[in-house]
Amino acid sequence: MIDSLFVLNATGKIIIEKHWRGLINRQLVEYFNDQFSKQSSPEDLLPIIPTPKYQLVHVYRSGLTFLSPVSNEVDALLVLEFLHRIVDILAEYFGELAELSIRDNFDIVYQLLEEMMDYGYPLTTEPNALKEMIVPPNIINKVISQVAGVTSVVQHVPNGSTISSFPWRKAGVKYTNNEIYFDVVEEIDAIVDSNGAIVSSEIHGLIQANCRLSGMPDLTLNFVNPRVLDDYSFHPCVRYNKFENERVLSFVPPDGHFKLMSYRVNLPHHQSLPLYVKPQIHIGNGGGKFDISISIRNTDGKPVENVLLVFPLAKSVSNVNATCNLGSYIFDPVTKSIRWNLGKIELKDRTPMLSGNFSSTEQTPESGHTITIDFLINMHAISGLKVDSLKIYNEAYKPYKGVRSMTKAGKFQIRT
């Protein structure tokens, strides 16, 4: 089981330490830092490092390392999943995860760790249940504590009598305006060959909900075309068997933000990607020429926004000279890559092009780097998944309902 947790900042300094099964010497962290510094990139360090006594399991997110020494056999994923869950909860409590936010609220962090894990076994990990026991920091709390002056501490005694029968939902939620929003976010992961052929492509979708409903609503969400879903996973609140049998999502939602469902869709072969990148690169003597064009297809008439193309060049490249007909580009001399920021591409725009040449200190600079592109299409779900209706049972009010969809580039890579 999980013995301890150390939270380390970017320089490897301990900012939080918590032991569930007796103390573990801090020297262990020094050993870890040694290993950490040996890697060229922090992301290349093996997630589980064996040492004679402990297995060092760690996750690296937002520049912070969450390190757990584990002495005995345990499911490896249980530890990793739990560490990620801690990070998620902290992010939810403090808005953003950063060294500063953790240091500012270290007392809350310790209280959370105390509630989330008991003797190395996960205890309460549902955000709703946690928030009932430990109040997240907010302006109002701070103001109250200031106003109350030096003599007293506002006491938050959770009302134990109304503990909810659903572990994920608070009891006694009340809103004056009842509303619920769904965000359907789809990410395209694709590898495209230099000649435009799709090597692999798939869509990972996520339905994110923001629920502000009073009482204990029981919701049923229908899709127009649930058949497109290839594989899916649900928040524990969703009734699995009901989906299996009737293809509807039936659930009593948690309060606040939560991930209702995530799914995977295999793009049919005939369907094209929303945009195509055509790179043409000629390596010459001591440099080379390049010509990159982007064409838009299949976006359902919607513009493509936040387009950013990153084109890495060989390490020996010293200078780049290029022109583009849309947006602007910069050459980053440290990473040796061209960042072409196109902003928004309207359908009626001319085909965006970036062409130019580069010089290199080497006779024939290395080629074959992978172009990555980032983009966003609002109000469009590439898989075609559509929400049909949302019904609410068990509560009398009529809530305001909203659905939004969005398609983003995930790991969208073009080989050259």
Next chain:
Amino acid sequence: MSEYLSKAAAFAQNAAKLSKKVSEGIVENAREFGLEATSSGHYFDTSEEKMRDIKRQLDSRHDREKMDGLKRLIAMISKGRDVSEFFPDVVKNVASQNLEIRKLVYIYLLRYAEQEPDLALLSINTFQRDLTDQNQLIRAMALRVMSGIRVPVISPIVLLAIKKCMTDLSAYVRKTAAHAIPKCYSLDPSQKDALVDVITTLLNDNSPFTIGSVITAFNEVCPDRLDLIHLHYRKLCRMLIDADEWGQIAIMGLLLRYARTQFLNPNPDNNRVSQKKKSKAFYSDEDSDDSDNSLDNSYALDPDHEQLLRDSLPLLQSRNSAVVLSVAKIFYHLAPTADAYKISKPLIRLLHSHREIQYVVLANIATMATQRPYLFEPHLQQFFVRSTDAVFIRNLKMEIMTLVATESNITGILRELQVYPNKDFATSAIRAIGRCAIGMPDMAESCLNGLMKLLWSKNDAVVAESVVVIKRLLQLRPKDNADMIIQLAKALDHITVPMARASIFWLVGQYSQNLEKVAPDILRKAAKTFTAEADVVKLQIINLGAKLLSLHSTDHTLNLLFQYVLNLARYDLNYDIRDRARLLRGLILINEKKDTHMNNMGVEGVEEVMRSEESSKSTILMNNLKRILLCEKEAPSEESPSVGRDRFIIGSMSLVLNYSVPGYKSLPDWPTKKPDGSVRDNLDDTWNRNQYIKGFGSDSFGQFVPSSTYDKLPVKQRNETYDSENFYDFYESSDDNKNHDEKTEESSEAETSEEE
């Protein structure tokens, strides 16, 4: 704002400095200012005066002061400073009326109780009082903290508290009691018997909220008492879906071990070829998979065995990757092979998760693929490497690609792998191509051709690795490799990497019989550059010479050439090379008198003595020279890095690390004779479906509430029926019909088992 903050902070600091000179009252005011402006940062101030201040704060009558002092202490703990000296002052506050203060005291207490056992005992009374509190959260917290104090003396008190709490009305308190069991066990292992009794009682608990923690305690305290599980097996299967995520993992871990001891192997004829064919048939009509039929027609499973598979299946849709992998573990180790395909898609889904989770999932997929590659073959594209993948991920991906390679997809894999050498992970890709070729001799030709092209790459590492892999492949087919070796020899002029050059010389020497014309010339060229070569290359050049000469012992030119090389080697800086030269000289040139005359006296003296002693043996050596130098060398077998992982249970830490982590228990073997299944018949206990609190995800819950039922209810009644406490009761009444059916089913089951 920040300016204001810093100013205020500075002011606070100034005020603190003043504190030496002025009276207490002024300090209070100064801090008041400071507190209002700064954030928690000031808690990390460790100057000596601040430390002295903490003691005063802890003794203060004001909650806020205490709170401040405690926060400061905890900040010290974070900084790695030992603040155990404050223990007495902190313990005093354990009885504080303020819950916020108590929580912080607990954090401190749990950290230092081990070092101050006597003082920690002072707090016990407060906990015992809290155990009778009205609020279930307070009761639970008291038990949790008390059992967490690592002072062995209190173990009897903890045991008493556990016994008190295990009958608590609140499921949350009972859950905490279950969590306290392993803690109590570690404090005092002699309490084991009493704790097993507690676990036995708690196993009767019908709340899905509690059961996961009970099983966790079971797994830690008495994992071998599987006899306690018999009566609860069916209940555990049914409750699986309603337990919390972490509980599900523990329950599946237990049920896996239980099933391995109680049921028969579902794949009795463990013939892998037939399995492979069978499951391939599955893929062909994958679209029409009706999941439940397949369970029945493959093999007559015990109904309980089947129930476990059926009840764990929906959990493949869990958002928790550890749960999904646990189901995979159940299906991989317990299910008929024809059913195991159900786990592949969800596992692939996990690859979209965080890097670390991807790594573990890939390691497990690689392990499964060594035994059942067909599970992941349809998802080949998911294992294509992205340029942004971390090193450990791309290595595993390439390994999986080579493992799932078949005749039909190998061309695709090779095409994909051949893209990689342009990237910075070329070497591992080349090795993967090699593994493919070894695994599939039919494809070796195209692999070789692909690799030969890489010889002209500009990247030294790529060239070196390709030569090494080519060498390995050529060794596999000693008959017709002459053309390839000649091509390699041509590349010698531009290959500079020592290991690659050495490999080529070795190949030429080993197969010189097929290279009658070229080989001597290669030796000639090598002799010219000998002095400039690296040590490995020099050794192989000497070997090459020796091998050639053993084939053509009469060739005068060759003889001279070899002697020239040997003479160069004799004065080499590296003693290994000198030794090798001496050995081969003794072996090959020993009978040639010319040689001895030409040699210098120093070394030769020794040789002569040896020669006179062994001259009779030397002829035997001479005759067998060819067999000594050119014996058939076994081609090295390329093992995939995951070899050995398959001895571990899927999902375990040991599997990822490929060694046995302390506490790892291997899976019990299937029993050879079917154990009595009737032990699971739970007759006297009437827990069954009626009493068991229906959880949210259970079949009955979802299925038996047609949405129309809601609409028919008048609004008023609806509000009454659906308050959270009674939420489930309504459904139970509507379930009655179903329960009847199930009961009759069960009785018929019982009958059949009686007949047996």
